[in-house]
Amino acid sequence: MWLNIKSFEEYQNIYRQSEKDRLKFWEHEAGTFYWRKSWDKVHSGGFEKGDIKWFEGGKLNITENALDRHLNTIGHKTAFIFEPNHPDSFRRTITYRQLHEDVCRFANVLESKGIEKGDRVCIYMAMTPELIIAALACARIGAVHSIVFAGFSAQSLAERIQDCDAKMLITNDGLRRGDKHVPLKDISDEALESCPTVKNVIVCQRTNRDIDWKDGRDEWWHNLIRNASKRHTAVEMDAEDPLFILYTSGSTGKPKGVLHTCGGYMVYTSYTFRNVFQVEEEDVYWCTADAGWITGHSYIIYGPLFNGATGIIFEGTPTYPDAGRLWEVVEKYKVTHFYTAPTAIRALMSYDLDYVRKYDLSSLKVLGSVGEPINEEAWHWYNDHVGGGKCPIVDTWWQTETGGIMISPLAGITPTKPGFATLPLPGISPALMDENGKEIEGNGVNGNLCIKHPWPGIARTVWGDHERYLKTYMSAYKGHYFTGDGCRRDAEGYYRITGRVDDVLNVSGHRLGTAEIENAINEHPNIVETAIVGYPHDIKGQGVFAFMICEKDPKDPDAFKKEIHDLVTKIIGPIAKPDKIQIVAGLPKTRSGKIMRRILRKIAADDMDNLGDTSTLLDPSVVDDIVAGKAI
Numbered sequence: 001m002w003l004n005i006k007s008f009e010e011y012q013n014i015y016r017q018s019e020k021d022r023l024k025f026w027e028h029e030a031g032t033f034y035w036r037k038s039w040d041k042v043h044s045g046g047f048e049k050g051d052i053k054w055f056e057g058g059k060l061n062i063t064e065n066a067l068d069r070h071l072n073t074i075g076h077k078t079a080f081i082f083e084p085n086h087p088d089s090f091r092r093t094i095t096y097r098q099l100h101e102d103v104c105r106f107a108n109v110l111e112s113k114g115i116e117k118g119d120r121v122c123i124y125m126a127m128t129p130e131l132i133i134a135a136l137a138c139a140r141i142g143a144v145h146s147i148v149f150a151g152f153s154a155q156s157l158a159e160r161i162q163d164c165d166a167k168m169l170i171t172n173d174g175l176r177r178g179d180k181h182v183p184l185k186d187i188s189d190e191a192l193e194s195c196p197t198v199k200n201v202i203v204c205q206r207t208n209r210d211i212d213w214k215d216g217r218d219e220w221w222h223n224l225i226r227n228a229s230k231r232h233t234a235v236e237m238d239a240e241d242p243l244f245i246l247y248t249s250g251s252t253g254k255p256k257g258v259l260h261t262c263g264g265y266m267v268y269t270s271y272t273f274r275n276v277f278q279v280e281e282e283d284v285y286w287c288t289a290d291a292g293w294i295t296g297h298s299y300i301i302y303g304p305l306f307n308g309a310t311g312i313i314f315e316g317t318p319t320y321p322d323a324g325r326l327w328e329v330v331e332k333y334k335v336t337h338f339y340t341a342p343t344a345i346r347a348l349m350s351y352d353l354d355y356v357r358k359y360d361l362s363s364l365k366v367l368g369s370v371g372e373p374i375n376e377e378a379w380h381w382y383n384d385h386v387g388g389g390k391c392p393i394v395d396t397w398w399q400t401e402t403g404g405i406m407i408s409p410l411a412g413i414t415p416t417k418p419g420f421a422t423l424p425l426p427g428i429s430p431a432l433m434d435e436n437g438k439e440i441e442g443n444g445v446n447g448n449l450c451i452k453h454p455w456p457g458i459a460r461t462v463w464g465d466h467e468r469y470l471k472t473y474m475s476a477y478k479g480h481y482f483t484g485d486g487c488r489r490d491a492e493g494y495y496r497i498t499g500r501v502d503d504v505l506n507v508s509g510h511r512l513g514t515a516e517i518e519n520a521i522n523e524h525p526n527i528v529e530t531a532i533v534g535y536p537h538d539i540k541g542q543g544v545f546a547f548m549i550c551e552k553d554p555k556d557p558d559a560f561k562k563e564i565h566d567l568v569t570k571i572i573g574p575i576a577k578p579d580k581i582q583i584v585a586g587l588p589k590t591r592s593g594k595i596m597r598r599i600l601r602k603i604a605a606d607d608m609d610n611l612g613d614t615s616t617l618l619d620p621s622v623v624d625d626i627v628a629g630k631a632i
Ligand code: PRX
Pocket: 248, 294, 295, 369, 370, 371, 372, 373, 374, 395, 396, 397, 398, 399, 400, 401, 421, 483, 484, 485, 497, 498, 499, 500, 506, 509, 510, 511
């Protein structure tokens, strides 16, 4: 039987049991799935060598657990409701049986194009059912999907394709997000100029705009599926075979390809979805994320499908055609579970409350939050105006690398507190560490958040760079996984994530590396050096502040700012555009040449009173100059 915790007492008991015998706990969870052959060993390896394995020797196909397994019981049930960008456009519902057929058809298409087990396929698409069908079809044939958020630039797309040597790209002619049009095929064409490994491009029609066509390489989705069979025998995978790569930003260098494998990821996303959200048979669950991020992978695609839930695929934005869109959709489909990011809540809070009050939100039972710390004001607005004070809020802390939720209330079970991710899920043992690498015991303490033992959902490597994996996650605190987050454990033992302690920004719930943005800006011919820091931003959580040294003072600051914006948009994408820029004569550096970001962060946050010790700087006077300067 699936573990489905129903009371706080049960949570506490199960947590204790999982601590006592972790392997038994996970083995029990894994036993609830359909395996073609059971595993030889529940778990091996550890953080020291980064050779973590779960359910090794087990044979399965993850799509048989997401789809085939349900056909006889809930084949007729809606798997997805598709809500398009414009409320008047064509919407549709897809049952589990239809989804199974569509995935089988497309799996046959992929195989007919020569895609084999282990090949990488890049997906750069609008949030439509076809994106999900493409991903599941890859999983069905054992190909490794790499979904790239369709807001990234041609250069970012190219980098991701090159890094994993993808053989195929699946895209749309274009997409509409709110009132914006994004020419996905044009962007793909530009990216592919530097991606010789891509032999085939499958284009799914969405906007019907004119696009360029490369005969022999490009083919329409609708033509290919027309004659494809709706039957397909899933390819047998080992539990530790790769399932997908998802690129995410780190504190240094280019984005890392985080790799997840089949068995452990399946067990972990399914277990966390079921217990955190407590979705029941007739419920309608809506996660507003884009499938281009980990939240979409784990809690739009995989977790809900394993559990036979009905989910919504939303192509639009919270403010299009107006700021009532999310609530209109909740009313229309009688959504029971609503999972979004604090940045969306903060953005909607700035509009008239009538946008919320206009709609009947009485169907809602559970609210969720993910991606960044939720400030108390946003928490209360969400609780009072969306949840009507009757819906538990699950503030779910996790990361691309963790595969699924790690610290979170269980809906309606764990007593919550605004701003707290509350308690770890059974099977997860957090530790707070001090600067000397020692664990901080007890309550009422702050430290760097680590995890003590491997769990099935942990990423297994960074694609093509295992050293980087070890260095980033396993080396700061020996024998532990380091999350990069700071954390408070309060007097009651409740966890509150305080934000990143490394050079990673969290802008509107999206991860951006400071080095990545700096490298992009440094491409400008007039820039000598750039330092990026985050600063508190009312809606985005963190804004991007760029301090830059120019060769010549720009004549027209506004035009210069636009040039910087255009450059960052071209190299990374619009999400990374600096909100503020300040031209400076020098940057605060230590004698060894390291930029002291701590000082820049304070200046960017307008917190000049206590800049701390500047005596170790090579030239302390640069700080006065920066304080005296002004951002544009
Ligand atoms: O800093 C934490 C923050 O988002 C980071 C992970 O980002 P990403 O891999 O893009 O995954 C986002 C979606 C899971 C974390 O290191 N974060 C995520 N959830 C929370 C959070 N910070 C505070 N509270 C959360 N609930």
